[in-house]
Amino acid sequence: MKVGTDGVLLGTWCNCSKAKSALDIGTGTGLIALMLAQRNPDICVKALDSNSDAIADARENFANSPWGSRLKAIESGIEDFEFREKFDLIVSNPPFFENSLPSPSEGRTAARHTAMLDPKQLAEASSLLSEKGTFSGIYPPNTFEKFRTIMSHKNFRPRRLTLVKPTPNKETHRVLFEYIKGWKSEPKTTELIIEKAGRHNYSNEYISLTKDFYLKM
Numbered sequence: 001m002k003v004g005t006d007g008v009l010l011g012t013w014c015n016c017s018k019a020k021s022a023l024d025i026g027t028g029t030g031l032i033a034l035m036l037a038q039r040n041p042d043i044c045v046k047a048l049d050s051n052s053d054a055i056a057d058a059r060e061n062f063a064n065s066p067w068g069s070r071l072k073a074i075e076s077g078i079e080d081f082e083f084r085e086k087f088d089l090i091v092s093n094p095p096f097f098e099n100s101l102p103s104p105s106e107g108r109t110a111a112r113h114t115a116m117l118d119p120k121q122l123a124e125a126s127s128l129l130s131e132k133g134t135f136s137g138i139y140p141p142n143t144f145e146k147f148r149t150i151m152s153h154k155n156f157r158p159r160r161l162t163l164v165k166p167t168p169n170k171e172t173h174r175v176l177f178e179y180i181k182g183w184k185s186e187p188k189t190t191e192l193i194i195e196k197a198g199r200h201n202y203s204n205e206y207i208s209l210t211k212d213f214y215l216k217m
Contacts, residue, residue: 005194006093006138006174007028007031007032007093008031008035008210009164009174009176009192009209009210010032010091010093010136010137010138011031011034011035011091011213012035012039012209012210012212012213013136013162013176013209014036014089014091014134014136014176014178015089015134015160015178016039016040016043017040018088019036019040019087019088019089019133019134020042020043020044021044021045021085021086021088021089021130022036022043022045022087022089022090022091023045023046023048023083023087023089023090023128024036024045024046024047024048025048025078025090025091025092025094025117025122025125026048026092026093026094026095026117027047027048027049027054027055027058027073028049028051028054028057028058028093029054029057029058030047030057030058030061030071030073032091033047033058033062033071033073034062034065034067034071036089037065037070037071038067038212038213043070043089044070044071044072045071045072046072046087047062047071047072047073047074048074048076048077048078048081049073049074049075049076050075050076050077050080051075052075055073055074055075058073059073077117078117078121078122078124078125079121079124083128085128086128086129086130086131087128087129087130087133088129088130088132088133088134089133089135089136090125090126090128090129090133090134090136091135091136092117092122092125092136092137093137093138094119094122094139119139119143119146119147119150120150122137122147123147123150123151123154126151126154126156126179129181131181132180133180133181134159134178134179135151135156135178135179135180136176136177136178136179137176137177138174138175138176138177139174139175139177140173140174140175141173141174141175144175147177148177151179154181155181155182156179156180156181156182156183157179157180157182157183157184157187158177158178158179158183158187159178159179159180159183159185159187159188160176160177160178160187160188161175161176161177161187161188161189161190162175162176162189162191162192163175163189164176164191164192164193164194165191165192165193165194166193166195167193167194167195167196168196172191176192192205192206192209193205193206194206202217
């Protein structure tokens with residue numbers, strides 16, 4: 001799997017500054033876990049994925065990074081792994097292409113389709129949060145609304161939302177979300193446009209958010 005914009009957005013947008021422990025669900029090749037470790041020198045991340053090839057890549061990437069001692073790749077689905085700890089932060093860039101045709105590659109299918117990790121399964125992971133822990137992820141608007149409904153039944157409300165548009169003239173195609181248990185206020189909602197003046201002409205907001213993670217930006 002190539003490095004995708006969704007993963008980069010979530011890895012830079014989520015608030016990890018005070019977290020000591022994090023769980024990355026569906027880590028793939030470990031992109032978001034690596035970004036969290038780069039941003040916060042005190043955080044330790046457990047990175048979970050059920051795909052053996054992805055986990056092999058993540059382990060190699062972790063070992064070749066400066067933060068390998070704080071990163072652990074675990075081959076398991078969230079529903080199969082028994083945790084004996086709570087996490088200050090849970091992040092996930094989950095699969096969401098519910099209606100697209102499966103890829104010929106099993107790995108790409110697992111990474112892209114909700115059959116492997118649906119919103120209900122992801123919401124169940126909220127039980128692994130510490131008392132003041134946060135849950136951050138990214139979904140298309142329709143899938144996010146399903147997730148939002150499930151989370152509301154668990155007394156979780158969004159604290160922050162960012163509506164992501166590919167260009168100014170297109171509709172929102174992703175929602176970045178941050179949840180905390182028992183949140184009562186309306187979420188702080190912002191908008192982010194990725195490209196403003198043609199292909200690869202990134203907006204100032206996108207550049208400011210992601211520049212620490214691109215070699216050329």
